[in-house]
Amino acid sequence: MKVIDLSHLIEKGMPIFPGDPEPSIESAFTHEKDSFHVNRLLMGSHTGTHIDAPYHIDPLGDPIDTIPIHRFVGMGVKVSLTGLKPETPITTAMMSPALEQLHPGDFLIIHTGWDQYFHHHDHYQQHPYLTPEAAQGIVEKQISLIAIDALNVDPTLKEIYPAHEVFMKNDCLIVENLCGLDQVKATRGLYAFLPLKLKGADGSPLRAVFLQP
Numbered sequence: 114m115k116v117i118d119l120s121h122l123i124e125k126g127m128p129i130f131p132g133d134p135e136p137s138i139e140s141a142f143t144h145e146k147d148s149f150h151v152n153r154l155l156m157g158s159h160t161g162t163h164i165d166a167p168y169h170i171d172p173l174g175d176p177i178d179t180i181p182i183h184r185f186v187g188m189g190v191k192v193s194l195t196g197l198k199p200e201t202p203i204t205t206a207m208m209s210p211a212l213e214q215l216h217p218g219d220f221l222i223i224h225t226g227w228d229q230y231f232h233h234h235d236h237y238q239q240h241p242y243l244t245p246e247a248a249q250g251i252v253e254k255q256i257s258l259i260a261i262d263a264l265n266v267d268p269t270l271k272e273i274y275p276a277h278e279v280f281m282k283n284d285c286l287i288v289e290n291l292c293g294l295d296q297v298k299a300t301r302g303l304y305a306f307l308p309l310k311l312k313g314a315d316g317s318p319l320r321a322v323f324l325q326p
C-alpha cells in the first residue's frame with residue numbers, strides 16, 4: 114500500500130486563518146542542558162491541515178474527543194475543480210457527476226488546487242468556496258465528512274459561515290487546508306483524517322493521508 118501525505122507542514126510563520134494564534138514549536142528541554150529534548154507547542158486548534166468538530170460552530174455540538182474514531186477513516190469520492198478563478202462559488206451542478214457516486218457515510222474530497230497558493234497570503238484567502246445550496250445538496254447525500262484543499266469551505270473574505278452551519282448542523286465533519294490532492298489519481302478510495310484526542314476541543318490539526326492499494 115502506498116501512503117500519500119495530504120498535510121501541510123506546521124511551522125513558525127506559516128499561513129494561518131486571519132486572527133488565529135501564531136503557531137510556535139519551542140524547546141522546553143534541550144540536549145545541551147537536559148540530556149534529552151522536549152518541545153513546547155503553541156497553536157490554534159485550526160492550524161494547518163485540520164478538522165472542525167460541530168462544537169466549532171454550535172455551542173451544543175460535539176467536541177472532537179467525543180466523536181467516534183471510525184468517523185475519521187473512510188471511503189472518499191474526489192471531485193476535481195481545478196483552474197477556478199479567485200472566489201468562485203462552487204455550485205451543486207459543478208459537482209454533480211461526483212455527487213452521484215456518493216454513498217451514505219462516504220467522504221467528499223474537493224480538489225481545487227488552491228494549496229499551490231498556501232504561501233501567498235492574499236491569494237490563498239481568495240479561494241473558491243461552497244454555496245449554501247451546494248452544502249445542502251452535499252448533506253442530502255448523507256456523507257460523513259467533507260474535505261477541501263483550501264483555507265475554508267466558506268468565503269474567508271466575506272466573513273460569513275453558511276456552509277459551516279449546514280455541515281455542522283447535519284453532523285458532517287469538515288477538513289480544511291488539505292494539500293497534494295493532485296497525487297490522488299483514483300476517484301474513489303480510502304482516506305484517513307486522524308485528529309488529536311483533545312478534551313473539549315472544537316477541532317484539531319491532523320495528518321491527512323490517502324491510502325492507495
Ligand SMILES: [Zn+2]
Nearest residue numbers: 165265287289
Ligand atoms: Zn472550518
